[in-house]
Amino acid sequence: AQTVTQSQPEMSVQEAETVTLSCTYDTSESDYYLFWYKQPPSRQMILVIRQEAYKQQNATENRFSVNFQKAAKSFSLKISDSQLGDAAMYFCAYRRRGGGGADGLTFGKGTHLIIQP
Amino acid sequence: NAGVTQTPKFRVLKTGQSMTLLCAQDMNHEYMYWYRQDPGMGLRLIHYSVGEGTTAKGEVPDGYNVSRLKKQNFLLGLESAAPSQTSVYFCASSYQADYSPLHFGNGTRLTVT
Secondary structure, eight states: OOEEEOOOSEEEEETTSOEEEOOEEEOSOSSEEEEEEEEOTTOOOEEEEEEETTOOSOOEETTEEEEEETTTTEEEEEEOSOOGGGOEEEEEEEEESSGGGTTOOEEOOOEEEEEEO | OOOEEEEOSEEEEOTTOOEEEEEEESSOOSEEEEEEEETTTEEEEEEEESSTTOOEEOSSOTTOEEEOSSTTEEEEEESSOOGGGOEEEEEEEEOSSTTOOOEEOOOEEEEEO
16 A cells, blocks of 8 residues: 655745655555645645656646655655745645546645744 | 535534535546545545445545445435544545546534534
8 A cells, every 4th residue: 555654744934935845655656646735724625736757857836846756755845935825734645547546645644834924 | 616515514413423424526527535634644535436326445434434326426424423533524526537636625524522
């Protein structure tokens, strides 16, 4: 079974600075997808970014980028120019490729990101 | 476009009572899921469905039942609620494709006293 580990229960960063959230995963699969979701206090789950394991290029979405290290099974999220609206829980998630991913995503336990004004 | 809608948003039950959570999606997604979220535990999969009339167990299925009689609806039932089922419940759906992200409802906060 796949497992996803987020080793930082809580992180704090000053507004406008850069912060990196860590995620590692364990899988015997060679092809899969990785995701970062954001959950603000509203409780809504919002997709931040997605990475295909077969692509070497790291995904980016505006101020959000990932550092995907397949051999190390590491998938960190970098948030540049942090804003107050980035304060949220962040979840790393894994979905295997093949079989349509019918069994959904496996989530880490989350990192609570605090933005200091 | 409503996306994924969960009802109710909040509920308080007494131990032993039963209830059903309703999830509806209007995106014509084949796959639907029920997760529970507990502090420090992330989201854990309870049950899922790969199409109308199908259901399967996830990581933490005990104490829950599900049904998918219509493609757009996925029901989660608690037959005899226990305090350990106090949690936030999320429904999600996705296309029949492993690259597809999950689209989530806004969650239901359930308290069992």
